Each structure stands twice: as structure tokens, then as C-alpha cells.
Amino acid sequence: MLPLCFVLMPFGKKAIPSGATVDFDAVYHDLIAPAIEAAGMEALRADQEVSGGVIHKPMYERLILCDFAVADLTGANANVFYELGLRHGVRPATTVLLYAGSERMPFDVAPLRALPYQLGADGKPTDVEGARQALSKLLETARAARGDESADSPVFQLLEGYTAPDIARLKTDVFRDCAHYAVEARKQLADARRAGKDALKKAAGALGEVQDLEAGVVIDLFLSYRALSDWQAMVDLVAQMSAPLARSVLVREQLGFALNRLKRRDEAEELLVELIKEHGASSETNGLLGRVYKDRWDEARNANELLKAKGALSKAIDTYLKGFEADWRDAYPGINAVTLMELKNPPDPRRLELLPVVGYAVKRRLAHGTPDYWDHATLLELAVLQKDEDAAMEAAGNALAAVRESWEPETTARNLALIRAARAARGDEVAWAAVIEDELDKRAAG
Structure with a gap:
């Protein structure tokens, strides 16, 4: 060899x-x-x-x-x-x-x-x-x-x-085999993701016992379940992980994400709040926790529980804002804070100060890095908030081209629908945004 x-x-x-x-x-x-x-x-x-x-x-x-x-x-x-x-x-x-x-x-x-x-x-x-x-x-x-x-x-x-x-005493054929095994496992999981949930579960079974797998393969499998929106499989996999891996920040953050998607919001909140206590505020953890409070607001609003909805909305804005302040380079929690400020009645005046800051953050990332879906989606939401139809259409095209996982455009479409509904209630129509929402929903379904 x-x-x-x-x-x-x-x-x-x-x-x-x-x-x-x-x-x-x-x-x-x-x-x-x-x-x-x-x-x-x-x-x-x-x-x-x-x-x-x-x-x-x-x-x-x-x-x-x-x-x-x-x-x-x-x-x-x-x-x-x-x-x-x-x-x-x-x-x-x-x-x-x-x-x-x-x-x-x-x-x-x-x-x-x-x-x-x-x-x-x-x-x-x-x-x-x-x-x-x-x-x-x-x-x-x-x-x-x-x-x-x-x-x-x-x-x-x-x-x-x-x-x-x-x-030399430590070097064995096991290490050499594991190096090749990890590469092969990555390929198997990538192929399975493209084929769908059943293929991924079959590939996961072929990998063997989770406790015996290289950590990189376990994380790859974990995020593969996320890519296919198999939230329960993510939760089940964490229960099989070794204690050190299950306690890692990445796994706990994504577990919180999956629990919230399963509407197990109390568990998700407890987990993410514990992470913030241990490690401090971060754009990722606070962004995920902000989504928990945002979903509670949406549920309370739909149930006509207006006081509960008001409290959840304020909590979501505050959590997203702390995440953005923890790292100004990450525009994701910033755009969520701005969007929710727009949904308040009346709109939160702080959004006018925050909009250019979020815009600058995402534009610097676009200029100096390899942009991902969320960068383009952030520009899209900013353009809708600023009623800039041309910029919104351009950003929407770029976002659709950069979609990696189906839940991404679904999330953006939901945000745009909330903005449009809030403005319509105030007599401030943004009818052209509905066209973008439809395209995002189609991409999520496809």
C-alpha cells in the first residue's frame, strides 16, 4: 500500500x-x-x-x-x-x-x-x-x-x-483501514442522501454500530438526516453516540434544532439555554433558540393567544439580537431580528438602525468568502423589507441556485409570507413578494 x-x-x-x-x-x-x-x-x-x-x-x-x-x-x-x-x-x-x-x-x-x-x-x-x-x-x-x-x-x-x-508501535493496519473506511463511508452517505430517506437508513445500517464508528462518519450521518428533514432519526442517533460526541456543541445545537422541528419546544429550549450558559451567546446557538421562541409566537398568534404571542415575539427578537451582537459577521440572527421587528404592531423602530448593519455584514461575507444559501436569503429578506423588487428578484435567483437542503427555502418562504401578511394588515401591500414565495415553496417541495 x-x-x-x-x-x-x-x-x-x-x-x-x-x-x-x-x-x-x-x-x-x-x-x-x-x-x-x-x-x-x-x-x-x-x-x-x-x-x-x-x-x-x-x-x-x-x-x-x-x-x-x-x-x-x-x-x-x-x-x-x-x-x-x-x-x-x-x-x-x-x-x-x-x-x-x-x-x-x-x-x-x-x-x-x-x-x-x-x-x-x-x-x-x-x-x-x-x-x-x-x-x-x-x-x-x-x-x-x-x-x-x-x-x-x-x-x-x-x-x-x-x-x-x-x-511504530501504535501504527497498525486498523489505522490504514480506517482512513479508507472514512472516505468510503462519506461516499456511501452522499449517494444515499441523493436517493432519499430509505436509502440513507439502509446505508446507516450498513455502517455498523454507532459507538464503533469514527466520529467524522457519525457527524456526517447526523447531518445527512438533517438534509432529508428526518428529525426523529437525528434525535435517535444522538442517543447512540458516545458521551463525548453527544456532549459536543455542534451535536447539541443540531439536536436542539431537530427537537424544535418535532415541536418538542420545551426540550429544545432547555438544551439551547444550557449551551448558552456554558459557552456564552453565539450566533448559531442564539439563532436556533430564537427560532424556538419564534415558533411559539406563531403558534400563540394562530391560537389567538395575543398576550402569549406578544411575549414570545419579544423574547425571539431579544435572543436573535444577542446572537447577532455576539458575532457581527454572521448576518443570520441579525436578519431574523430585523424581520421580527417588522412584524410587531407597530413595527419596532430599532429595525431602521439595524437594517444597514445586517446589510453590511452579509455584503462583506459575500465579498470575502464563498457565499452560501443563507447569505443570498438574507439579501432577499433585506430587499423585501426595503421594498426593492429588482434586488429581491436577483437575490431570490441566487438563493434558489444555492439551496442545499429542502428546509432552507421553506424557512425563507415562511419569513417572506409573514412580512407580506403583516404589511397587508397595515395596508402596505408587497404583492410581488408572493411570486418569490411560490418559487421557494416549489423548491422546498422538489
């Missing part, structure tokens, strides 16, 4: 201190991965693990146990440097460094040998063939020098008598 080579690098498009934007995915696919393959190795990239801050063990297994590693230091990414430090602490050699040649290497690693490569104006690597060959040659040299005393780790270079842990 080919030796594994772990890749430490950012992913996606990232701005770096020099002001340039680097397409790290292009660096990986065009330069690093082919060079690793040419050197007779198999690449494993850190971002292939499910993200969210809870899947540490599989990443550390690969980082420490892989025979070889490549680290891209471009932009001085904190995660990359932390992972490199771990690697240098247990591996005396077989770690190859590279960086964009126009960048200055940080002081702490400036003395280390690193391969420079060049970037074009589009943030993608240039002279790819030459850079591939140079990187492949360094990996081949590292492979030939295994067992040599020439270390590339500054820890082993500077600390006399420091010896590496007995990694």
Missing part, C-alpha cells in the same frame, strides 16, 4: 496578510496532491474531516501517524502552525514545508527550509509543473532519508537527547 502523506493547509479562498487572496483548493488540487501522487504516496487533507470543532481525534491520528506530511505556511494560518507544532513534536523528519514565494516567512520558521511557489493574480499557483516536480523531489528525498539522523523538526534539532515516541 502507498504511504500516507498528511496535508496541513487552509482550504477555500482565503485573504492573507499581504492583501492577496489565495485559492488554497487550487493549490492543493493543482500542485500539492499531484506532487504527492508522483512521489508514490497518497494524500490526506485535513479539511476532509467534518468541520465544527469536534472531530479532533481522526485529524490528530492522521497528523501524527502519517509517514509523511506537507505543510503550506502561506498566510501564517494559526491552525496550520498549531498542527505543524504537533507534527514537529513527534516526528523528527519527513515533513516538507512550502509557501507562496511572495510571502515573508514568519520569524519562528524563517530558518527552516521551505519550497517557494508562485501565485497568479487569480490566487492560483503558476509554473505548476515546475513546482510539482520540486515538491515531489523533496518528498522522494524525505522518503529515501527515513531512518537518517538529518531531522527537519527544530525540536529534534535543538534538544539534545530528545527522542521520538514509539509511533
Whole structure:
């Protein structure tokens, strides 16, 4: 079997201190991965693990146990440097460094040998063939020098008598099999999601006991159920998870989301309030809790329980607002707060101050990152609130093109319907918004 080579690098498009934007995915696919393959190795990239801050063990297994590693230091990414430090602490050699040649290497690693490569104006690597060959040659040299005393780790270079842990004793076929198993499981789950709920349940059964699965696979399955709106399956899966995984923030947040969708609102509220007490307000947790209070408002309003509805609406606005204040970069709780302020009778005057702030937040995200469905949906709601038909139609088209899961357009359509109904009650019609609602509902149903 080919030796594994772990890749430490950012992913996606990232701005770096020099002001340039680097397409790290292009660096990986065009330069690093082919060079690793040419050197007779198999690449494993850190971002292939499910993200969210809870899947540490599989990443550390690969980082420490892989025979070889490549680290891209471009932009001085904190995660990359932390992972490199771990690697240098247990591996005396077989770690190859590279960086964009126009960048200055940080002081702490400036003395280390690193391969420079060049970037074009589009943030993608240039002279790819030459850079591939140079990187492949360094990996081949590292492979030939295994067992040599020439270390590339500054820890082993500077600390006399420091010896590496007995990694060979820990390395077994189980690790190698698990690396491939996780990749195969991800593919099986992706195929099953496209086929529907029955296929996903069948695929889940084929994976084996949840307690025995790699954490990344469990999270993938958990979010696959969410993608197909199988809320009960999400709840059932959490009950089967290991205690550390079930207690993670990501799992508890999404469990709260599923419980609320099942109308088990008291349980959802208790869980999310506990999370906020433990970790403080956050855009995600508060956004989910705000949805609980928003649904209570809607139910009370429909039942003509006006005082109860008024209290729930105020609580929802306050919760969403705290989530937005916890991280101004995340416009999702902000747009929900603004929308609910519009639904009050009379409308909450604070919405006029908040609208441009939410607009700025989402526009900065669109300018500096890879936009997702919620970014476009936020612009859509903002345009409807501001009665800008042209902007709303454009944002609606972009949102529909970015839909990932059916509950997303369903949520947006519901918000737009609430805005339209509230304004109609005040004699302020926005009839054209109904066309957008219909398209969102069709996409949710499809």
C-alpha cells in the first residue's frame, strides 16, 4: 500500500496578510496532491474531516501517524502552525514545508527550509509543473532519508537527547483501514442522501454500530438526516453516540434544532439555554433558540393567544439580537431580528438602525468568502423589507441556485409570507413578494 502523506493547509479562498487572496483548493488540487501522487504516496487533507470543532481525534491520528506530511505556511494560518507544532513534536523528519514565494516567512520558521511557489493574480499557483516536480523531489528525498539522523523538526534539532515516541508501535493496519473506511463511508452517505430517506437508513445500517464508528462518519450521518428533514432519526442517533460526541456543541445545537422541528419546544429550549450558559451567546446557538421562541409566537398568534404571542415575539427578537451582537459577521440572527421587528404592531423602530448593519455584514461575507444559501436569503429578506423588487428578484435567483437542503427555502418562504401578511394588515401591500414565495415553496417541495 502507498504511504500516507498528511496535508496541513487552509482550504477555500482565503485573504492573507499581504492583501492577496489565495485559492488554497487550487493549490492543493493543482500542485500539492499531484506532487504527492508522483512521489508514490497518497494524500490526506485535513479539511476532509467534518468541520465544527469536534472531530479532533481522526485529524490528530492522521497528523501524527502519517509517514509523511506537507505543510503550506502561506498566510501564517494559526491552525496550520498549531498542527505543524504537533507534527514537529513527534516526528523528527519527513515533513516538507512550502509557501507562496511572495510571502515573508514568519520569524519562528524563517530558518527552516521551505519550497517557494508562485501565485497568479487569480490566487492560483503558476509554473505548476515546475513546482510539482520540486515538491515531489523533496518528498522522494524525505522518503529515501527515513531512518537518517538529518531531522527537519527544530525540536529534534535543538534538544539534545530528545527522542521520538514509539509511533511504530501504535501504527497498525486498523489505522490504514480506517482512513479508507472514512472516505468510503462519506461516499456511501452522499449517494444515499441523493436517493432519499430509505436509502440513507439502509446505508446507516450498513455502517455498523454507532459507538464503533469514527466520529467524522457519525457527524456526517447526523447531518445527512438533517438534509432529508428526518428529525426523529437525528434525535435517535444522538442517543447512540458516545458521551463525548453527544456532549459536543455542534451535536447539541443540531439536536436542539431537530427537537424544535418535532415541536418538542420545551426540550429544545432547555438544551439551547444550557449551551448558552456554558459557552456564552453565539450566533448559531442564539439563532436556533430564537427560532424556538419564534415558533411559539406563531403558534400563540394562530391560537389567538395575543398576550402569549406578544411575549414570545419579544423574547425571539431579544435572543436573535444577542446572537447577532455576539458575532457581527454572521448576518443570520441579525436578519431574523430585523424581520421580527417588522412584524410587531407597530413595527419596532430599532429595525431602521439595524437594517444597514445586517446589510453590511452579509455584503462583506459575500465579498470575502464563498457565499452560501443563507447569505443570498438574507439579501432577499433585506430587499423585501426595503421594498426593492429588482434586488429581491436577483437575490431570490441566487438563493434558489444555492439551496442545499429542502428546509432552507421553506424557512425563507415562511419569513417572506409573514412580512407580506403583516404589511397587508397595515395596508402596505408587497404583492410581488408572493411570486418569490411560490418559487421557494416549489423548491422546498422538489
